[in-house]
Amino acid sequence: MASIxxxxxxxxxxxxxxxxxxxxxxxxxxxxxxxxxQTFVSKYELGERRLDVAEFIEICKAIGVEPAQLLTS
Incomplete structure (x- = not known):
């Protein structure tokens, strides 16, 4: 099963x-x-596109949250 x-x-x-x-x-x-x-955000939020680690970190920075905070919540 795919990790997505x-x-x-x-x-x-x-x-x-x-x-x-x-x-x-x-x-x-x-x-x-x-x-x-906008479709980039929509697709990963809907599970249609998988994020890699680098993208995850950039998204967290753009939102203003620490990546570790979202991983440990």
């Missing part, structure tokens, strides 16, 4: 989504901070 479907991966993505919302950012605003299109 693992419970832990889905929990991390859910934490990313919540962190974005807690920061008051829309998908469009986050995408702009990342230099990406």
């Amino acid at each position: 479907y693992l419970e832990q991966y889905q929990a991390i993505i859910a934490r990313l989504v919540q962190a974005r919302k807690d920061a008051g950012l829309t998908q469009v605003e986050l995408a702009e901070r990342l230099g990406q299109r």
Whole structure:
């Protein structure tokens, strides 16, 4: 089974989504901070696209949260 479907991966993505919302950012605003299109954010939030570690770290920075904080929540 691909890791995108693992419970832990889905929990991390859910934490990313919540962190974005807690920061008051829309998908469009986050995408702009990342230099990406809104569909990039939408696809990983919906589980249609898998994030690598470097992308995860950049997203956390753009949201303003520590990556370790989301991994240990």
